[in-house]
Amino acid sequence: MLKFRQVGWNGIRLTVPSAWETHIGGHNHLIFEADFSPLLEIRWKKSAKGKNPKSRSIEKQIKRTTTTLREVNLPSEWSFLEEKYYTTCFGKSELAFSTGICVCRECQSLLIFQLSHKEKNSAPLLRKCLQSLSCHHSTDEPEFWSLQDFQLTLPPAYSLIDYSFTPGLTRISFRTRRTVLHIGKLGPADARLKGQTLEEILRSLAGTPDLKVQFGENKKSCAGYQAPTIGKQIALRFKRDKPFVRAEIHHDSTNNRLLAIVLESLRPIPPEICQSIWNNYEIIQA
């Protein structure tokens, strides 16, 4: 029985087989792979309020793609796309449909997807994945982020600013008006904790030596807070650093991972914010 999981990245959600690897190509670019070869690639662009990106954006994309691809009719199996999107399909021949340009009928987001039909079995799976694709949600609904082996829900006010997926350290940074949030995942935890303590890891992630650290009850978590004096606040502001920092790290021994969050702000950070993020950040059980 094939297992599925939901992937969420920067406003896009879709359900894909758990065995597929998800690669991040950019802020608005996802690549799904199986057995080290790409199966599905999605790029998207959210429309600015009040602007309809349909005609101009599609025109641009068509100009770029028509050198190698030509417009083909949407195959009947893929007609479900027409329900949610204005769809234009491209392929190398009439039979092989490989690229689709879609504009959401509701939120006007532009989506471009590319399919790889190397294996015949993958076509129904690809259809199932694209059927689950959604690009707009209600404004009150928290934003869903799920990749690799973790998932997180954040208030919609947090927007993605940066990310890095280096071996053993995953970091995603978000920004609100006054606060910067860094989400971190380190692994394998046993190897990390051989060389450093939880406190040392937390200090290096937070990037500040003045963090007042407190251990949790079971010694598997620790939290730190920096609230500098007014003089130090001014000095830090001169260096363009955010003076208030709240950081927390947890050791998930079941999954052999370390989960960390670091909040930086110009104003004091209430502990409830940190707690609410923790409640929605977890490792997904395989």
Place this chain on the structure above:
Amino acid sequence: MKLFKHDVKAEAPGRTESLACIPQHIPGIDWICAENGDVLIEYPLNIKPFFLQIAKRFKRESQTKLTKKLQLDGLGSSVWLMIDGETDIKTIIEKFTENSGLTLQEAEQSITSFLRQLGQRGLIAIK
């Protein structure tokens, strides 16, 4: 006007082809596996003849063989031991993922950069 023609560069292999390649140790490189499992590699230094002449003048031995030692950590050693001239990079990545606790994506990134470094030092060849 042959003189002004640019050399046509060979096309770099794609990701799928690269992962299907088989790495192998370069013959003549000494390596030992220590008791703790770490691998110690000793390999000859490629020095330009000019610098070799200078080195010879300062050393009295007639035949100077300059070598460099490289100690790999636990993860590096496990990858080095997996290189047997038969296993392809894709299989090495999959095996490494099982043992290291990293994700497939992380393992691919770290192994490809590790193999690149070994290749640059002249310790492995890719076939």
